[in-house]
Amino acid sequence: VLADNGGIASQTSKQAAEPTFLAYPDLANSKPSQVPFQQPSQLITFSYTPEHVQEFTDSALRYFADPPLGASLAYGYELWNRKPDTRRRIDALLQAVSRVRKDPARPLPEIGVVSWRGVMTKILTAPYENREGWDLNVMYHNGTLYLEEHASEERLNEKNNMNARQRSQTYYGYAFESYCTSEAPAGKGPRKGAYPGAPSGWGGDVNTNVQWCSVVRTKLGDTRMIIGGEVDCVRGKYTGQTDTFVELKTSLTIRGQQDEARFERKLLKFYFQSFLLGVPEIVVGFRTPAGVVTTVQSFKTIQLPRLVRGKPDAWDPLVCLDWGQRVLTFLKDVARTRPQDENRHSIPVWRVRFVPGSGLNVEELNRAGVEDVENGEDRVGFLPRWYWEEIDA
Ligand code: A3P
Ligand code: MG
Ligand code: MG
DSSP: OOOOTTTOOOEOOOOOOOEEEEEETTTTTTTOOOBOEEEEEEEEEEEEOOOOOEEETTTTTEEOOOOOTTBTTTTTEEEEEEEOOOOSSSHHHHHHHHHHHHTSSSSOOOOOOOHHHHHHHHHGGGGGGOOEEEEEEEEEETTTEEEEEOOOOOHHHHHHOOOHHHHHHHHHHHHHHHHHSSSSSSTSSOTTOSTTTTTTTTOOOOOOOOOEEEEEEEEETTTTEEEEEEEEEEOOOSSSTTEEEEEEEEEOOOOOOOHHHHHHHHHHHHHHHHHTHHHOOEEEEEOOOOEEEEEEEEGGGHHHHHHTTTTTTOOOHHHHHHHHHHHHHHHHHHHHHHHOOOTEEEEEEEEEEEEETTTEEEEEEEEETTTOOEEEEEEEEOOEEEHHHTOOO
């Protein structure tokens, strides 16, 4: 039995799990096959309020505004209202999926995967990740895989006990978002000088509760997916699709070859994070170690692979897509061979463990009983019961 059982409903019946393994691609020798990826198409959006309550509005949508050069990303740090990091559940995404499914105007085909964008980014970039492992919880029902990140207690503790330097660097990212965004489109509504006492171009104090999220439909190989993720802002106007979405990033100013190589490795994550939601533009604020913005550069997402091609630390998106498709097929195969029991009294929950340099390990974590209640939350496995009842009707 795994000691760390957080995030999963109480174990009602334990079964010895047979571990199953998918080996890491051999980067030196692999010839990835071309895996088609369909242009993401937006299904629905939602916002989180300042109190982090989900609502199906665009209240948290922000517009891009050029940040001032020389801006200090350290501004406002003391005002940052930082909530402890907790496990991020799939519930809000399922609320969105449920709404879309109930819309008679847009019937959905069978969906193979429902996941937050961050989880898919981790899966796709794994072939080039040689440091950090991660865990997922997986359930399967009626042809659909549900993926949820499982942060270990250790990882949660790390996040909640960052040292002062890590904390201020994290803040710089949010401060950059403030300088780059406005609640109104350019030329409309308050902007410069609207915040008394704040530096020029400041877009309002950081509240990381507030997020605008897009839920898209796409397809990797022959697996249809619904993916949800935060979108930092839009450029110009919001079209109802993903074509004006902008991802904001900060990075240390590049001063030498080592910095350049480090930045190029980071671009892999920038690339897939944006690619998966159909975000066409990434605006990077280069900063000094003390958080002063030195340059701002806009990148076209689709051009990033060409930027690193042929470099010593190059990454190939085809390797990632090929691997991603194999991971999804593998997980479906595992789930199909160990179905829920006939009377549906117990439903398998899987734990996927990514071990850098090795591969993916899957085991059956527990069988969720239909009577599971976790921390006062009514769930079947990790799915909220209200959702389970909708899909199990
Ligand atoms: P930067 O990416 O500019 O460093 P996102 O880029 O996904 O929109 O996230 C916004 C900011 O949240 C990041 O800005 C970073 O400051 C913080 N952040 C996101 N993921 C993080 C992580 N895994 N660890 C620490 N900070 C993170
Ligand atoms: Mg973001
Ligand atoms: Mg960002």
